[in-house]
Amino acid sequence: MNTKPVKINKELCIGCGKCVKDCVSEKLKIVDGKAQFMYERCIECGHCYAICPTGAVTMPGYTTEDRPVVDMTEFDSDRLLEAMKSRRTIRQFTDEKVSDEDIAKIIEAGRYCPTATNSQDFAFTVIKNSLPEFEKECVRFFRTAQKAATPLAKYIKNSTIDDNFFFKGAPVVIVVSGKSKGNANLASSYMELMAESLGLGVLYSGFFVAVAKLNRKVGKMLKPEKGYAPMTCLVIGHPAVEYKRIPPRKDAKINVI
């Protein structure tokens, strides 16, 4: 049974039309001085909910946030840019565990990234207890692949595949699976920055994603949602290294037209 994703409380609605103007799907109109929701191809982005000055809009199928909206200009932009430049890939971790609260916060950051048509088409697999099994199978696969005549072999030909090649002894890994690489990448980027702000370090493991796609056993061990494929892998732990300076980057290629 389809229920309307958006409800308008006519008592509270003042007919200002802000929701109508901001609706990307053009699913709202003013009828007799009140907003009215037209149920058809709504992407459920919640802009009508967010913009309503009187709280007349509800979205019954969703849990709502009780925190106020943050003005992003509160964050000093120069400092924010420096922080972004200071982010580094971490490949050396301490033995310290990552708390469940921190894992939840990292996933929460991913959940709130923008997604095309608000599809939110990703899922998060947290690997903790079964990390040794994953590591063992991935290492076995790569050592075998290294000797084979495949494109992957060329790529890893000169790599030393030690027993911690994939996860570097980190205590937790989050695999983002989904339908769209773009959306999963955005979620992962939000997650990485959140992890850094919690004092954690992150390694994106493209190698693990390659194994998860090529090796059926690893793919199955991830217990994926139907129709979802692994898109990114974030290896997370407490950094055992400290960087003293920001490394150089290529100049941005900018074309103003």
Ligand SMILES: Cc1cc2nc3c(=O)[nH]c(=O)nc-3n(C[C@H](O)[C@H](O)[C@H](O)COP(=O)(O)O)c2cc1C
């Ligand atoms: C999608 C993606 C996949 C990556 N895969 C790996 C990987 O499998 N192994 C690894 O050591 N680093 C991996 N990296 C890390 C990059 O090599 C790293 O970002 C780059 O060297 C720049 O260093 P920085 O992140 O500290 O600025 C990956 C990064 C991205 C964005």
